[in-house]
Amino acid sequence: MNPSRFGLGVVIGKFLPPHRGHRHLIETALSQCERVIVIVCGKPIDPIPPHLRAEWLREMVPAAEVMLIDDRYDENDSRIWAENTIQWLGRAPDAVFTSEDYGDRYASYMGSTHVQVDKARLTVPCSGTAVRTDALAMWDFIDPPVRGWFxxxxxxxxxxxxxxxxxxxxxxxxxxxxxxxxxxxxxxxxxxxxxxxxxxxxxxxxxxxxxxxxxxxxxxxxxxxxxxxxxxxxxxxxxxxxxxxxxxxxxxxxxxxxxxxxxxxxxxxxxxxxxxxxxxxxxxxxxxxxxxxxxxxxxxxxxxxxxxxxxxxxxxxxxxxxxxxxxxxxxxxxxxx
Missing domain, CATH: 3.40.50.300 (P-loop containing nucleotide triphosphate hydrolases)
Structure with missing residues (x-):
């Protein structure tokens, strides 16, 4: 393993829907890790079925492994998310990649390094909320499988x-x-x-x-x-x-x-x-x-x-x-x- 790279990296989120900001985040993790697992958190009541979001991510970033979990936890409790992540993966990841402030707490509970990517959304000015609000206006920031939905x-x-x-x-x-x-x-x-x-x-x-x-x-x-x-x-x-x-x-x-x-x-x-x-x-x-x-x-x-x-x-x-x-x-x- 290259000593300048992390072993296992994790990207976690709802990806509701996946967009090119997410792709940039995952591709950044792939460039710095030997292995990357993307954890998709979903609920049956989500406006886009969780299994579809996972399928889209597998197509968008085929080099990453995509894991779908049932999101029934307090999304603000980083400790529970950290404990569950270790359980899902069978070990703590070496690095966590996010674009959010919660990443520091989440990573610290697992003893992982937090790599924050494009928090200000300057590289890819997009968000899941913006896509859900007006996907046609955000068309340039979504990939073909997501475009098919919208x-x-x-x-x-x-x-x-x-x-x-x-x-x-x-x-x-x-x-x-x-x-x-x-x-x-x-x-x-x-x-x-x-x-x-x-x-x-x-x-x-x-x-x-x-x-x-x-x-x-x-x-x-x-x-x-x-x-x-x-x-x-x-x-x-x-x-x-x-x-x-x-x-x-x-x-x-x-x-x-x-x-x-x-x-x-x-x-x-x-x-x-x-x-x-x-x-x-x-x-x-x-x-x-x-x-x-x-x-x-x-x-x-x-x-x-x-x-x-x-x-x-x-x-x-x-x-x-x-x-x-x-x-x-x-x-x-x-x-x-």
């Missing part, structure tokens, strides 16, 4: 040939962020190419699960807002369209997806046949299904009508009013938008 998800839904994909692409371009395509259409194209015409409920279950997976993956790369061309909530309505009934399993999958805002595209525009569509006769009825379903769920939603340009302008107005912090990451809006 990214606002705007979902475009609508009946067949009502401009959902066009609006999704236009919004993603204007907001300089990724968008998630409709997996159901991709699946349908393959199905049609095989000459298959009959649908089965299991296919819709697979489509809904894959839509959720792709959405969660894309959210990690979002620029504050993720645009989704439909989601698994809408898949349940397409199941009704083709199968003629609801399915509780599908609705349960749809309930797992996240949506912070729904934008419903109107059916007043002409129906365009692209070789895959077959629902012109039911388009207006399906539009009504979407209105009813959206009214019954909790996320806010808006109906968009008009030209392509009018829909984009109205959608951007809604989004910018709801989340002003997104302007920090955008170039000046085009004239009229």
């Amino acid at each position: 990214a606002k998800r705007v979902v475009i839904v609508g009946a067949e040939s009502t401009g959902t994909t066009t609006l999704a692409m236009d919004l993603a371009s204007a907001l300089q962020t990724p968008w998630v395509a409709e997996y159901g259409r991709e699946y349908s194209e393959v199905k049609q190419a095989r000459g298959e015409t009959e649908w089965f409920t299991d296919e819709f279950l697979d489509i809904a699960r894959e839509q959720n997976r792709r959405e969660d993956l894309a959210a990690r790369q979002a620029n504050r807002i993720l645009i989704c061309d439909t989601n698994s909530f809408a898949t349940a309505l397409w199941h009704r369209r083709y199968m003629g009934h609801h399915d509780e399993r599908l609705q349960a999958i749809g309930a797992e997806c996240r949506a912070d805002l729904y934008l419903l595209t109107g059916d007043e525009i002409p129906f365009i046949q692209d070789g895959l569509r077959d629902g012109e006769h039911i388009r207006h009825e399906m539009h009504g299904w979407f209105e009813t379903a959206l009214a019954a769920q909790s996320a806010p939603w808006h109906l968009l009508r008009g030209t392509r340009e009018q829909r984009l302008a109205e959608a951007l107005k809604i989004i910018r009013t709801r989340w002003p912090a997104i302007e920090e990451s955008l170039a000046p809006a085009p004239d009229g938008v």
